[in-house]
Amino acid sequence: MTFKILPDTSPAMLPELKQRGAIAGKVYPKNVTTNADDGVEDFFALSPVFHAMEELGIALCFHGEMPGKHIEGMNREREFLRTLRFVAKTFPKLRIVMEHITTAAAVDAVLDLPDTVAATITVHHLMLTHDDVGADRMQPHHFCKPVAQWKADRDVLIQAAISGCPKFFFGSDSAPHLKEKKECSDCCAGVFTAPVALPLLAAIFDTFYALDRLQKFVYDSAKAFYRIDEFWTLPAGLQQPKMQLSKEPWTVPTEINGVVPFMAGETLDWSAKQF
């Protein structure tokens, strides 16, 4: 279980959240993405909360973009990295995850910081660049926050994902916005990748001869970083779902319950089945 950290979250709330199974809390900077109207502007005002999370062993997840009208959209993640460094240095035992990173600069920052700092990478950020969002015509189903960056950034993200380094693991950030909320003049940020994420990851890892590191990226590294075995047990009677990936082509539906999935209508080389 995770919870959202708001500007008025207090350290006193945390022990109960921990007792109810919270393993991580996420900070959204104000107004940078969907559901961030109540987000945070002054990260350092949350220092007492971060300190309590450090003491309780609750991980801190950042939507790592600097808020504020004076910062250009493409630079919000780079501008946030200094905050990441400050928080990591100030709270050396706090486990921190930079979610859905998009830049080579974020990969470098995470590599430079101690093992308490990790990052998630989405499948769409391993595939898209800024040109795919709007070089010629606007592609609303490719628009997400943080927005996809340059090809050089995308290539560094791929290196980080396939490296086997336990600091980088998969986070889908899948966002199923209704078609009319995407195909309009006020398009919501978010890409609906849940139905296609695993087949696409398999194809990417296959291309780079890294299939042997796919399970680590998708599952093992995150499980270890969040210390799932220590903090969480599968409720009695439930079985851990398992996915089987195979090199069998399938065509992605053009719409699923009113939502257009990523790669809609495209034929993918890999399929995923639950068993």
Ligand SMILES: [Zn+2]
């Ligand atoms: Zn986010």
